[in-house]
Amino acid sequence: xxxxxxxxxxxxxxxxxxxxxxxxxxxxxxxxxxxxxxxxxxxxxxxxxxxxxxxxxxxxxxxxxxxxxxxxxxxxxxxxxxxxxxxxxxxxxxxxxxxxxxxxxxxxxxxxxxxxxxxxxxxxxxxxxxxxxxxxxxxxxxxxxxxxxxxxxxxxxxxxxxxxxxxxxxxxxxxxxxxxxxxxxxxxxxxxxxxxxxxxxxxxxxxxxxxxxxxxxxxxxxxxxxxxxxxxxxxxxxxxxxxxxxxxxxxxxxxxxxxxxxxxxxxxxxxxxxxxxxxxxxxxxxxxxxxxxxxxxxxxxxxxxxxxxxxxxxxxxxxxxxxxxxxxxxxxxxxxxxxxxxxxxxxxxxxxxxxxxxxxxxxxxxxxxxxxxxxxxxxxxxxxxxxxxxxxxxxxxxxxxxxxxxxxxxxxxxxxxxxxxxxxxxxxxxxxxxxxxxxxxxxxxxxxxxxxxxxxxxxxxxxxxxxxxxxxxxxxxxxxxxxxxxxxxxxxxxxxxxxxxxxxxxxxxxxxxxxxxxxxxxxxxxxxxxxxxxxxxxxxxxxxxxxxxxxxxxxxxxxxxxxxxxxxxxxxxxxxxxxxxxxxxxx
Ligand code: ASP
Numbered sequence: 001x002x003x004x005x006x007x008x009x010x011x012x013x014x015x016x017x018x019x020x021x022x023x024x025x026x027x028x029x030x031x032x033x034x035x036x037x038x039x040x041x042x043x044x045x046x047x048x049x050x051x052x053x054x055x056x057x058x059x060x061x062x063x064x065x066x067x068x069x070x071x072x073x074x075x076x077x078x079x080x081x082x083x084x085x086x087x088x089x090x091x092x093x094x095x096x097x098x099x100x101x102x103x104x105x106x107x108x109x110x111x112x113x114x115x116x117x118x119x120x121x122x123x124x125x126x127x128x129x130x131x132x133x134x135x136x137x138x139x140x141x142x143x144x145x146x147x148x149x150x151x152x153x154x155x156x157x158x159x160x161x162x163x164x165x166x167x168x169x170x171x172x173x174x175x176x177x178x179x180x181x182x183x184x185x186x187x188x189x190x191x192x193x194x195x196x197x198x199x200x201x202x203x204x205x206x207x208x209x210x211x212x213x214x215x216x217x218x219x220x221x222x223x224x225x226x227x228x229x230x231x232x233x234x235x236x237x238x239x240x241x242x243x244x245x246x247x248x249x250x251x252x253x254x255x256x257x258x259x260x261x262x263x264x265x266x267x268x269x270x271x272x273x274x275x276x277x278x279x280x281x282x283x284x285x286x287x288x289x290x291x292x293x294x295x296x297x298x299x300x301x302x303x304x305x306x307x308x309x310x311x312x313x314x315x316x317x318x319x320x321x322x323x324x325x326x327x328x329x330x331x332x333x334x335x336x337x338x339x340x341x342x343x344x345x346x347x348x349x350x351x352x353x354x355x356x357x358x359x360x361x362x363x364x365x366x367x368x369x370x371x372x373x374x375x376x377x378x379x380x381x382x383x384x385x386x387x388x389x390x391x392x393x394x395x396x397x398x399x400x401x402x403x404x405x406x407x408x409x410x411x412x413x414x415x416x417x418x419x420x421x422x423x424x425x426x427x428x429x430x431x432x433x434x435x436x437x438x439x440x441x442x443x444x445x446x447x448x449x450x451x452x453x454x455x456x457x458x459x460x461x462x463x464x465x466x467x468x469x470x471x472x473x474x475x476x477x478x479x480x481x482x483x484x485x486x487x488x489x490x491x492x493x494x495x496x497x498x499x500x501x502x503x504x505x506x507x508x509x510x511x512x513x514x515x516x517x518x519x520x521x522x523x524x525x526x527x528x529x530x531x532x533x534x535x536x537x538x539x540x541x542x543x544x545x546x547x548x549x550x551x552x553x554x555x556x557x558x559x560x561x562x563x564x565x566x567x568x569x570x571x572x573x574x575x576x577x578x579x580x581x582x583x584x585x586x587x
Contacts (some may be wrong), residue, residue, distance in 0.1 A: 002020070002022050002073055002103075003020050003021055003022045003073070004019045004020045004021075005019050005020075005021060006021075006041055006042075006043035006044070007021060007023050007039055007040060007041045007043050007044045007045055007046040007090070008041075008043030008044025008045075008046075008089060008090065009043060009044075009090070010046060010078055010090055010093050010095075011089075011090070011092060011093065012080060012092045012093060014078040014093065015078050015079060015080050015093060016077065016078065016079075017077070017078050018075065018076070018077050018078075018098075019075070019076065019077075019078055019095065020073065020074070020075045021039055021046060021048075021073070021074055021075075021095065022041070022071070022072065022073045022074075022103065023039040023040050023041040023046075023071070023072070024039070024040050024041065024069050024070070024071055024072075024106075024113075024133065025037055025038070025039065025040075025066050025067065025068060025069060025070045025072060026038035026039065026040040026045060026068070026113070026114075027068065028063065028064075028066055030064065032052070033051065033052045034049055034050070034051050034052065035049065035050040035051075035060055035063050035064070036048065036049055037049075037050075037063065037066065037072075037074075037097075039072070039074070040133075042138060044088065044089060044090055045088060045090065046090045046093075046094075046095060047081070047085075047090070047093075047094040047095070048074055048076065048094065048095045048097050049094050049095070049096055049097065050063050050096075050097050051096065059097065059098075059099070059100060062100055062102075063097070063100060065102075066102070067105065067106060067108060068106065068108060068109060068113070069106035069108075069109050069113065069130075069133075070102055070104070070105050070106050071102070071103040071104040071105075071106065072100060072101065072102055072103060073100070073101045073103055074095065074097050074099065074100045074101075075097075075098055075099045076095040076096045076097040076098045076099075077095065077096045077098065078093050078094075078095060079093065079094055079095070079096050080092065080093060081093060081094050109127070109130050110123055110126075110127055110130070111123055111124065111127070111130070111131075113130060113133050113134055114134065115134065115135055115136055117131075117134060119131070121556075122556075122562065125554070125556060125562045125563060126562050126563055127563070128552075128553055128563050129563075132552065136549075137549055139542075140538070140542050140544070140549050140550045141550070141552055143262070143538060143541060143542050143550070144534075144538045144550050146261075146262055147258060147262055147534070147537065147538055147541065148215055148534075150257065150258050150261045150262060151213075151215065151235055151254065151258070151534075152215075153261075154253070154254050154257045154258075155211075155213045155237070155254070158211065158250065158253075159210075159211050160211040160212060160213045160237065161209055161211060161212055161213075162212075162213055162214055162215075163204060163209065163212050163214060164214060164216075165194070165197040165200035165201065165204075165214065165216070166194075166200070167193060167194060167217070168181060168191035168193070169191060169192055169193070169194050169200075170191070170192055171190065171191075171192035172192070172512055172513075173512065174442075174443070174446065174447055174502070175195050175220075175446065176195055176220040176221065176222050177220070177221040177222060178192035178193065178195065178219075178221060179192065179193040179219045179220075179221050179230070180192050180193075181193065182578040182579070182580055183578075184577055184578050184579075187579035188579055193219035194216075194218055194219065195218055195219060195220050196218050196234060196236060196531060197214060197216055197218075197236055198446060198448060199448070199513070199515070199516050201214075201236060201237075201238040201529060202238065202448060202488055202516065202519075202527065203515075203516070203519055204238065205238055205239075205240040205524070205525055205527040206519045206520070206522065206523070206524045206525070208240075208525075209240075210239070210240045210241070211237075211238075211239050211240070212236075212237065212238045212239075212529075213235065213236060213237045213238075214235075214236045215233060215234075215235055215236075215534060216233065216234055216236050217231055217232070217233055218231070218232055218233070218234050218236075219231050220232075224555075224557050224558070224559055227536070227545070227546060227547055229535065229547065229548070229551065229554055229555055230555055230559045231555075232533065232534075232535050232547070232551075233533075233534040233535055234531040234532060234533060234534055235483075235531065235532040235534050235537075236529075236531045237251070237485075237529050237530050237531065237532075238527060238528070238529035239527060239528060239529060240525040240526065240527040241525055241526060241527070242487075242526070242527065242528055243487065243526075243528075244427070244471050244473065244487050244528065247473070247485065247487070247528050247529065247530060248270075248272075248425055248427075248473060251475065251483065251530050251532075252269070252270045252425070252475075255267070255270075255423060255475065255477075255482075256268075258537075258541070259421065262541055263541060265421065267421055267423055270423050270424050270425050270475070271289075271424045271425070272424065272425045272426075272427050273287070273424055273425070273426050273427070274426075274427060274428050275426055275427065275428050275429045275430065275469075276428070278426050279399060280295065280297075280399075281294040281295050282294065282295065282403060282406070283295060283317075283398075283399030283400055283401075283402050283403030283406070284399075284400075284403040284479075285426055285429070285474065285481075286426065286474065286476040286479055286480065286481045287424075287426075287476065287479065288407060288410060288416060288422070288478055288479025289422040289424055289476075289479075290410070290415060290416055290417065290420050290421075290422045290478055290479075291410050291413075291415035291416070293319050293320065293321070293322075293406050293409065293410060293415075294319070295317050295318070295319060295399070295402060295406075296317065296318055296319070296320070296379050296380050297315065297316070297317050298310075298316040298317060298318060298376070298379060298390065299315065299316055301316075301375050301376060301379045302316050302368075302372075302376070302390075303316070305367050305368055305372060306367055307364055307367035307368070309347070309348070309350075309392050310350075310392050313392035313393050313394075313398070314393065314394050314395045314398075315392065315393065315394070315395040315398050315399070316390060316391075316392040317390070317391060317392075317398060317399065317402055318350075318380065318388050318389055318390035318391065318402070319388075319389050319402060319405065319406050319409065320380040320381070320382050320386050320387070320388055320389075321386070321387040321388075321389055321409045321413070322382075322383075322385075322386050322387075322413075323385050323386065323387075324385075324386070324387035324409070324413075325353040325354055325355065325384075325385045325386055325387045326385070327353075327387055332349075332351055335349055335351075335389065335405065335408070335409075336348060336349040338404075338405065338408055339391060339401050339402075339404070339405055344400070344401040344404055344405075345397060345401065346391050346393065346397075346398065346401040347392075347393060349389060349390070349391060349405075350362065350363050350364055350389075350390040350391075350392070351363050351387060351388060351389050351390065352373060352376055352377075352387075352388040352390070353386075353387055353388075354377055354382050354383060354384050354385060354386045354387075354388070355384070356384060356385075357384070358374075358377070358384060360373035360374060360376060360377050361373075362376075362388075376388060389402075389405060389409070391405070407479065416478070416479075418478075418543040419543065420478075421477060421478060421540075422477065422478055423475065423476070423477040423478075424475075424476055424477075425473050425474070425475055425476075426473065426474045426475075426476055427472075427473045428452070428469045428470070428472075428473075429444050429445060429469065429470050429472040429473070429474070430444050430466065430467075430468070430469060430470065431443070431444060431449065431451045431452075431455070431459075431468040431469060431470040431472075432444060432465060432466060432468065432501065432502075433466075434466055440502070440503045441465065441466070441501055441502060441503075442502065443498075443502060444470065444472070445470060445472040445484065445485075445486050446486075447495075447498055447499060447502055447513075448486075448488045448489055448495070448498075448516075449470045449471065449472050449486035449487070449488065449489070450470065450471045450486065450487045450488055450489045450490075450494070450528075451468050451469070451470055451471070451494075452468070452469045452470065452471055455467070455468040455469050456468070456494075459497070459501065465501065470486060471486055471487035471528070472484070472485070472486035472487075473485060473486070473530075475530075475532070477540055478540065480536060480540055481533075482532055482533055482536055482537050482540065483530050483531060483532035483533065483537075484530065484531065485528065485529050485530025485531060486528060486529075487526070487527075487528035488527050488528055488529070490520060490524040490525065490526050490527060491520060491524075492517050492520040492521055495513075495516070495517055495520060496509060496517060499513065535547040535550055535551055538550040
């Protein structure tokens with residue numbers, strides 16, 4: 001080893017020892033009498049000193065030549081510091097340098113390698129290997145490592161077996177867009193990268209593995225949003241001979257274990273919320289339950305008083321922003337603008353303040369008497385000082401807009417603290433959802449999800465198909481969907497019916513998923529599973545909004561790796577070898 005200790009290790013007890021350290025020069029200071037070097041590695045920072053008169057002048061000269069990020073090796077004596085630094089674990093000691101060797105000099109880095117860097121996103125990504133030297137980024141990856149280890153410990157103890165499934169698989173029409181890989185040996189044919197190992201894990205259940213997991217890369221060629229990466233990692237799990245209840249309990253246990261192990265927090269039992277209630281009370285299938293502010297439906301309270309906006313609306317619904325009655329005109333205008341943005345598309349915002357003495361003053365007073373407004377107050381259970389915010393319009397759109405307004409108010413009121421965690425299960429999702437533009441039903445979770453047995457009959461009637469519920473569930477933490485899964489279909493006939501509902505002809509179903517349908521005829525056990533978004537879970541544990549800093553080498557918003565400059569064109573020869581016609585692809 002080139003060192004005797006790391007830079008995070010030495011304490012007062014080590015005083016007097018001669019040690020050898022290696023690392024990167026974080027910074028140097030020359031105060032004439034004393035020369036300081038902060039030496040950094042992944043374990044910490046240790047202060048090195050060269051004092052005038054004590055060391056050979058040649059040594060001090062060598063030290064003066066050091067630049068940021070030089071890689072050096074020093075030997076010296078551990079000594080108690082004159083002025084201690086209680087902010088760093090090694091702050092009681094310093095090393096009086098006796099010899100110094102430059103192992104490799106460094107060019108001046110393009111941005112500061114400090115906790116607060118002056119490097120913008122693009123620069124940091126281009127030089128990601130330097131960005132990774134920064135403590136906050138490194139800590140994120142260490143958190144990720146600890147999470148992965150804890151996941152393995154918990155699942156291993158529960159008899160889960162980690163199995164790797166293939167990465168070169170087959171493109172399927174359902175779900176997101178596939179990334180495809182041309183096959184040289186099979187001209188004109190393509191593999192697809194897995195969007196998830198879904199069918200393979202189900203086949204492992206048919207094989208009798210009983211409990212499977214994998215921390216696995218998945219690929220989806222979707223337009224990227226802030227929190228999406230084209231390749232991401234899932235904790236993918238499947239169990240046989242279980243019902244929904246068993247899955248919920250097992251994986252609630254996993255998440256409780258992670259919070260306990262990694263954050264030292266007891267999150268307790270996870271409440272369960274029906275999908276229908278999540279939509280009704282939060283306008284969202286992943287409600288942020290760190291705060292209440294539930295929706296209050298007002299159709300019965302406000303209609304019939306001659307206010308056309310309410311009278312003509314499918315749904316009138318509001319929230320009580322408690323203690324916000326003192327909001328100024330300007331603040332209310334901001335909120336109105338917020339809900340009128342094209343993404344939300346509300347036509348306006350009606351508000352009512354509960355004033356001192358309990359009188360209600362609304363923005364639509366000319367249609368509503370005080371007596372009527374008191375009914376509003378009662379519906380919201382509002383008190384003096386509260387502000388009622390009300391939207392009206394088509395039900396789905398209005399709920400969606402109010403959900404955003406609720407989150408915005410939660411933010412403004414400081415109710416979305418990143419160190420507070422509120423986890424729950426959302427259960428009983430609809431099985432199918434009708435997509436207007438496509439003119440057909442799509443599986444809300446995926447085509448392998450089993451309907452609730454009591455709802456199977458609904459599938460036979462076109463009128464009621466949309467009402468059938470699935471044995472599907474999501475885990476939601478702080479308004480983020482961290483995981484989702486379902487009990488699967490394990491019967492060939494039911495799976496075939498499902499494909500037919502989704503618009504597959506029997507031939508298409510056989511061509512795409514024949515392997516699974518066939519497998520179901522060889523003794524498929526009842527089974528179900530779940531997958532967690534691992535990157536997202538890590539960012540949530542790390543208190544960050546973006547998953548990017550929890551991935552060692554992420555891609556940017558256009559799906560590029562700007563460090564290795566990928567994707568990139570390939571040579572004509574390569575294209576030819578792959579039987580891809582060059583006049584179609586590339587230049
Ligand atoms: N494969 C599913 C997904 O990626 C999860 C599951 O149903 O287990 O969302």
